[in-house]
Amino acid sequence: MIVNLRFRRTFLKAGFLSSAVFLMDGCSLFGITTPIDTISVMHKDLFPEARHLGITTNSYMYIVFSHPRISEKDKIFLKNGVKWLNEEALKMYKRTYTKLSSPQRQKVLEYVTQIEWGDSFVYDVMNYMFEAMLGDPVYGGNNHEAGWKWLNFQGGQPRPKKAFL
Amino acid sequence: MYDVCIIGSGAGGSPIAYELANAGFNVVVLEKGENYTESDFNKDEIGVTRRDMFTPPLNEQKHIINEYKADGTFTRYDGEKSGWNFWNGSLVGGSSNLMSGYFHRLKPNDFKLKSVYGEIKGANVVDWPISYEDLEPYYDKVEKVVGVSGKIVKHKQQEPRSSAGFPYPELQTNGATKWFDVACKELNYEFIPTPRAILSQNALGRNGCYYSNFCGSYGCASGAKGSGRAALLQKCNAKIITDAFVYKLESNDKKVTRAYYYTSHGIRHSVQAKIFVLSAQAIESSRLLLNSKNKYFPNGLANSSGELGKNLIFSAGGTGSGRFVFEKLTQKQQEELMQVGLFFNRSLQEWYDYKDKGKKYKGGTVDFLFEHQNLISRVMREVYNENGNLLWGDALKDKLHKRLTTSRMLTFEVFNDWLPTDKCFVGVDEKVKDKYGVHVGVINLYGHPHDLEVGEYLAKKSVKVLEKLGCEEISYDISAAPPPNLVAGGCRFGIDATKSVLDKNCKAHDLDNLYVSDASFMPTGGSVPYTWTIYANSFRIADVIKISLKEKL
Numbered sequence: 270m271i272v273n274l275r276f277r278r279t280f281l282k283a284g285f286l287s288s289a290v291f292l293m294d295g296c297s298l299f300g301i302t303t304p305i306d307t308i309s310v311m312h313k314d315l316f317p318e319a320r321h322l323g324i325t326t327n328s329y330m331y332i333v334f335s336h337p338r339i340s341e342k343d344k345i346f347l348k349n350g351v352k353w354l355n356e357e358a359l360k361m362y363k364r365t366y367t368k369l370s371s372p373q374r375q376k377v378l379e380y381v382t383q384i385e386w387g388d389s390f391v392y393d394v395m396n397y398m399f400e401a402m403l404g405d406p407v408y409g410g411n412n413h414e415a416g417w418k419w420l421n422f423q424g425g426q427p428r429p430k431k432a433f434l
Numbered sequence: 435m436y437d438v439c440i441i442g443s444g445a446g447g448s449p450i451a452y453e454l455a456n457a458g459f460n461v462v463v464l465e466k467g468e469n470y471t472e473s474d475f476n477k478d479e480i481g482v483t484r485r486d487m488f489t490p491p492l493n494e495q496k497h498i499i500n501e502y503k504a505d506g507t508f509t510r511y512d513g514e515k516s517g518w519n520f521w522n523g524s525l526v527g528g529s530s531n532l533m534s535g536y537f538h539r540l541k542p543n544d545f546k547l548k549s550v551y552g553e554i555k556g557a558n559v560v561d562w563p564i565s566y567e568d569l570e571p572y573y574d575k576v577e578k579v580v581g582v583s584g585k586i587v588k589h590k591q592q593e594p595r596s597s598a599g600f601p602y603p604e605l606q607t608n609g610a611t612k613w614f615d616v617a618c619k620e621l622n623y624e625f626i627p628t629p630r631a632i633l634s635q636n637a638l639g640r641n642g643c644y645y646s647n648f649c650g651s652y653g654c655a656s657g658a659k660g661s662g663r664a665a666l667l668q669k670c671n672a673k674i675i676t677d678a679f680v681y682k683l684e685s686n687d688k689k690v691t692r693a694y695y696y697t698s699h700g701i702r703h704s705v706q707a708k709i710f711v712l713s714a715q716a717i718e719s720s721r722l723l724l725n726s727k728n729k730y731f732p733n734g735l736a737n738s739s740g741e742l743g744k745n746l747i748f749s750a751g752g753t754g755s756g757r758f759v760f761e762k763l764t765q766k767q768q769e770e771l772m773q774v775g776l777f778f779n780r781s782l783q784e785w786y787d788y789k790d791k792g793k794k795y796k797g798g799t800v801d802f803l804f805e806h807q808n809l810i811s812r813v814m815r816e817v818y819n820e821n822g823n824l825l826w827g828d829a830l831k832d833k834l835h836k837r838l839t840t841s842r843m844l845t846f847e848v849f850n851d852w853l854p855t856d857k858c859f860v861g862v863d864e865k866v867k868d869k870y871g872v873h874v875g876v877i878n879l880y881g882h883p884h885d886l887e888v889g890e891y892l893a894k895k896s897v898k899v900l901e902k903l904g905c906e907e908i909s910y911d912i913s914a915a916p917p918p919n920l921v922a923g924g925c926r927f928g929i930d931a932t933k934s935v936l937d938k939n940c941k942a943h944d945l946d947n948l949y950v951s952d953a954s955f956m957p958t959g960g961s962v963p964y965t966w967t968i969y970a971n972s973f974r975i976a977d978v979i980k981i982s983l984k985e986k987l
């Protein structure tokens with residue numbers, strides 16, 4: 270019985286990041302995006318330094334969305350956050366977040382972080398982004414420990430041989 | 435049939451296993467977690483501290499938490515939905531693998547709080563049925579067998595000791611520690627080097643500390659940390675069965691007859707033994723006894739007194755911090771400050787006992803330590819500006835770089851008594867079950883206002899050191915929030931069988947062969963973290979069991 274439940278959860282999770290998020294305004298369909306597209310652009314907007322250091326953070330989100338230790342509630346919140354962020358983008362500029370110019374995206378971020386859900390959502394996105402950038406390189410981010418070097422951080426020994434997934 | 439069956443392999447269980455197995459008895463330990471050795475542990479911040487790899491996932495095992503107000507009303511939290519996590523470490527050796535090893539003994543007055551300081555309204559303070567002198571030889575034994583390093587300095591709160599010094603010299607300290615010593619001298623504060631359950635050199639068949647920089651919350655890869663696993667279980671041949679979640683103890687009217695456990699696949703097993711020792715950590719030990727009710731003990735095993743689960747306590751107090759900034763330091767001092775790995779290791783016990791406005795108070799201990807090195811956590815603490823707005827982009831980049839490379843936070847932790855009250859106790863939820871199908875524990879929480887008063891007093895004294903040190907951003911937070919890892923009570927020991935669950939040897943009054951050897955026995959907790967006392971008391975119980983088994987031969 271326990272095993273069955275596990276399977277079901279894994280199944281539910283699989284498509285989370287790349288599945289479509291439908292953006293509605295009242296009753297009409299305004300646009301479609303996926304969490305990974307939006308979150309990837311957010312990473313660039315929130316901390317461009319990661320890319321300057323040669324660190325890719327967005328693919329770590331696949332680990333986040335399939336991690337059995339991250340609750341469904343947290344994952345659903347991230348996905349809803351993507352939807353709400355895009356709906357604000359649509360309201361403000363009539364285009365989805367990823368299609369806006371950089372200054373427009375900054376305006377959207379500035380606006381949503383003043384709202385409770387937006388503050389929590391952007392905080393969560395940053396939290397996982399920094400896990401990718403500053404966690405052990407075994408998780409696929411923090412390329413050649415560039416994040417650690419940037420902060421003069423030595424890491425702890427021994428290092429993990431494999432990621433805890 | 436085994437001679438002894440121990441449930442839970444942490445600080446409470448491991449001394450019993452070590453002593454009895456080494457005395458030639460047939461010992462089995464049932465542990466719900468997995469086994470690890472030194473070579474399995476690493477410093478993966480994500481896995482260890484953010485994905486909680488050593489504790490059960492909350493969607494499978496959780497607690498229900500009722501937070502009480504003074505008027506008796508409470509707010510109910512579901513551990514899974516709220517993320518309020520009371521698990522500390524499910525692995526062979528329990529949370530002792532993950533502790534930081536700040537080790538202090540209780541002091542003689544901790545054993546007679548009621549007689550010395552009097553009653554406090556709304557608190558169930560009682561004296562212990564044993565004295566400091568009864569436990570002292572076992573504190574001493576822990577120093578030698580588990581390994582405690584440190585340096586004895588003369589101070590007015592020093593408790594009596596049978597050995598002059600610690601068996602292992604002090605651990606190395608960071609260059610900034612000497613600034614602390616100067617500041618304390620100027621303030622006329624007596625400071626002490628913090629004793630640690632960490633070997634400062636190779637000894638006892640274990641490696642000394644290599645100052646890994648990631649101690650608390652992380653398993654020790656050298657064996658220097660005095661976990662029940664490294665120090666005791668790996669040094670005896672007790673049989674350890676892992677993946678064994680004990681859900682029920684079966685009994686007749688006099689004895690426990692079997693321990694039943696489930697594996698993670700839901701397969702049921704049972705074990706028979708002459709003596710059963712429960713050490714699943716305070717909350718879970720009470721839960722197991724409550725869940726083991728039967729026709730002889732309809733209110734929970736060993737609960738004829740009705741005291742089972744009652745008077746749960748934690749370490750009261752809180753934390754404070756201040757920041758050293760490069761701008762105020764010479765280049766040499768900056769280098770000293772940023773030395774990583776070495777410990778700060780200073781404590782204040784000057785106000786373990788104090789007078790304020792003519793009234794005598796039981797105070798507590800303050801440990802000083804650098805902010806934990808966990809990088810992601812340190813970064814996430816910087817993402818808000820002073821107005822509470824999220825930062826990102828260049829503003830965040832500049833702030834992070836400056837804060838993390840040119841400043842360092844010194845913190846302090848206050849430990850004072852969490853007074854036992856009627857509103858702080860363990861129950862079981864009649865409806866909610868865990869993944870094994872077993873009723874989950876209910877943690878009822880209440881912090882007595884007196885705890886906050888004492889905590890405030892100690893924090894204000896401690897802040898003065900940070901001020902003297904020239905720290906910036908000094909703040910502290912004393913609260914009634916319970917530290918889940920510093921928990922005790924629920925199965926009080928005492929002389930009177932109508933008012934306590936255990937006798938003075940931590941054997942259940944009601945049953946001939948059931949002992950509880952984790953911190954559940956403590957009627958009051960003292961003003962220090964508990965583990966040294968748990969170890970010492972467990973060695974004491976082991977001696978009692980040894981005699982009892984020899985009589986049975």
Ligand SMILES: Cc1cc2nc3c(=O)[nH]c(=O)nc-3n(C[C@H](O)[C@H](O)[C@H](O)COP(=O)(O)OP(=O)(O)OC[C@H]3O[C@@H](n4cnc5c(N)ncnc54)[C@H](O)[C@@H]3O)c2cc1C
Binds near residue numbers: 522527535952968
């Ligand atoms: C991060 C951290 C830092 C700490 N720092 C300090 C410190 O500096 N100083 C200090 O004194 N203390 C410290 N502690 C506290 C210390 O670890 C505990 O006081 C001590 O380990 C408690 O011993 P215990 O035997 O009660 O529980 P544990 O050591 O946790 O052992 C209980 C064991 O029982 C098992 N178990 C539970 N239920 C069952 C069941 N039903 N069936 C089978 N097995 C079961 C658990 O999996 C666990 O392995 C710290 C703890 C943590 C987590």
Ligand code: SF4
Binds near residue numbers: 645
């Ligand atoms: S090596 Fe030292 S610092 Fe590292 S975990 Fe072990 S005892 Fe702690």
